[in-house]
Structures are given as C-alpha cells and as structure tokens.
Amino acid sequence: MVDVKQFPSGDVRDYTVSPKGDTNAQQEPIWYSGSALAPDLSLPKIRKRVDATEPQESPHTTIPWHRATAAAESIPHRLEHAEDAAAQAHLAAFGEAFNALPLRAPQTIRPQLRQAADAFERATRSRVQAEHQHARALRGAVRAMIREPAPKDGALLAMFLDAAILAVIAAARWHQLRNHDQQVAAAHQTLIQLQAAYKHTAVAPLTALAQRRPPQQVVQRHTLLIHQTMPDHAKQAAEGPSFDALTAVLAAAEKAGHDPKQLLQQATGERALDDARSPARVLTWRIERLSARPVPSERARVARIRSATRWSVAPVRPTTVASASQPQPPQARRR
Incomplete structure (x- = not known):
C-alpha cells in the first residue's frame, strides 16, 4: 500500500508504504517512509534519478532490449575509464536494471534473477557520491525495456544476461581496486545466480542458431x-x-x-x-x-572507410613519460 502526501497545491510532498499484512497490535498498517527503507528511496533522491533518465529513443536502434544490452556492454569500459562519481552512477542504474529484470523474465529463472538483484543491490552502494546524469542512457534504456512485452524466444533475454555477466565482473574488479570488500562479495554472489539464469536461457536460442x-x-x-x-x-x-x-x-x-x-x-x-x-x-x-x-548506405560506408584510413595513417606523437605501473586486476570469476 502507498500513501502519497501532498502539499495544498496538490504537488507531492512525500510518500510512505506498508506491506500487506504488516500491522501493529491494533491491526493497523505499519507505514514506512522511503528513506527509512533505504537511503536512495527518499522522494528527493528518487526524483533526482528520474530526472537523470534519457527519455528519447536512440537513433541507432529502436529495439529497447538492444538498447539496454548496448548500455550494459558499455559498463566495463566506463568503470575502467570514468571518474568514480560517473562509475558509481552506472552501478546504481545497472542495479535498477536488475530489479526490473524479473518482471520480464520467464517464471523458471525469476528466483535466480531476484537473488541476483538482491545481491547486486549491495554492490551498487559505496561512499562514492554518484552523479546520476552520467547514466542517463542506461536508465532510459532500462525504462524502455521494462515497458516492452516479455521476449518470447529467449534470445533477447540471453543477449542482455550475457552482457550483464561481463558488467558484474567489471563491477567486482572496480570495487576490489578500491578495497570495497563487501561489494566485491556481493558481486561474486550476483554472478552465481546470473550465470545460472543465463545457462538456462541461452541453450535453446544458441542451439537454433547453430543449426x-x-x-x-x-x-x-x-x-x-x-x-x-x-x-x-x-x-x-x-x-x-x-x-x-x-x-x-x-x-x-x-x-x-x-x-x-x-x-x-x-x-x-x-x-x-x-x-x-x-x-x-x-x-x-x-x-x-x-x-x-x-x-549503412553506400555514402555512409565510403565515409567510414575514409575516416578509418585517415586515423590509420595519422602520425603517432612521441611521448617522454613512461607509463606508470598499474595494479594487477584481481582474478575475476570467468564464465
């Protein structure tokens, strides 16, 4: 149950929720504010994430599951190269994708996906303050995905889960490099459930393709x-x-x-x-x-070839700075 509180103007002021059957000694519902449930469930923080959601369709693909998969595939690169605040934003948005995924998955793998979502929720939290505008595309793609009917043949779901596994491995590495031990453990637990769901989902579409x-x-x-x-x-x-x-x-x-x-x-x-x-x-x-x-049209192909050729013959600028030794990434669980 949801109780929405409003200002005299009609604008929403706050909200509270009560699970069905959760009552006190007088059999009255027990109400919880969003912030009492989790720090990021207060109304101002929910609004902040909603405002940082990309509303328009991507010009490159109109299939929401493809958009969400492309966004998930970009997460390892972003975690490796982005500032911490931007990386934290992508982890938070990716966690929201996990929470939404069971709504569009077959009954047979919903338990694994719910357990994966519960585990990864811990991996989305750290002391790093997220700048949510950096994850607008990912959050918009997930929002479009959950509005679509559930995929029928399993290929779209398997495609997304495949990208999600690599993203979770990257999340574990990102946290381990920052000594976030609890988040690393949560990411590894997520992988166990996610790999089980993927294995169950991917067999049929991969077999059909191989034929x-x-x-x-x-x-x-x-x-x-x-x-x-x-x-x-x-x-x-x-x-x-x-x-x-x-x-x-x-x-x-x-x-x-x-x-x-x-x-x-x-x-x-x-x-x-x-x-x-x-x-x-x-x-x-x-x-x-x-x-x-x-x-791509013929004109687009020619332009792409010219661009690739131009970059391939561009001179390499010499550098006098030796690359600093980087810490070796931890051994991530491989699929």
Missing part, C-alpha cells in the same frame, strides 16, 4: 576474418561450442547486406573479451544485435 551453420567455404572465410580482427581470442573462439552460432549470425548479417568485417570490428571495439569464458558466445549476441540495425 543454421553456413556452408564450409563461408565458415572458412569468416574464420579468417575472425583471426584478422581479434587475433588474441580467435583460437579460443574457433574451438568453442558456440562457434557454429557465431558463423551463422555472421552469414545472416552478410546476406542482409552488412559487412561482416565491420561488424566484427564494432563488436570487439571497446568491449573487451578478456573476461569472457566463451568469446564466440559473446560475439554471437553482439553481432546479432548490431546486424539488427539498418544496413
């Missing part, structure tokens, strides 16, 4: 592209159980008019594969999402 494996000559050509694009992970990808699914989505994308080499370059860009137990599986979902976008 569409292209002819051997196409597989050989795409294998060569994979070795050229991601030499550090190509052998692991080619030997993995999801390689047939990867070649299937590459062949389908090429048939639709996409350049498979460009898709692989986009898929491996800033989204590192070092934490992925199965690079082929991660790339399968990324290619599947990227190939859902409209095929």
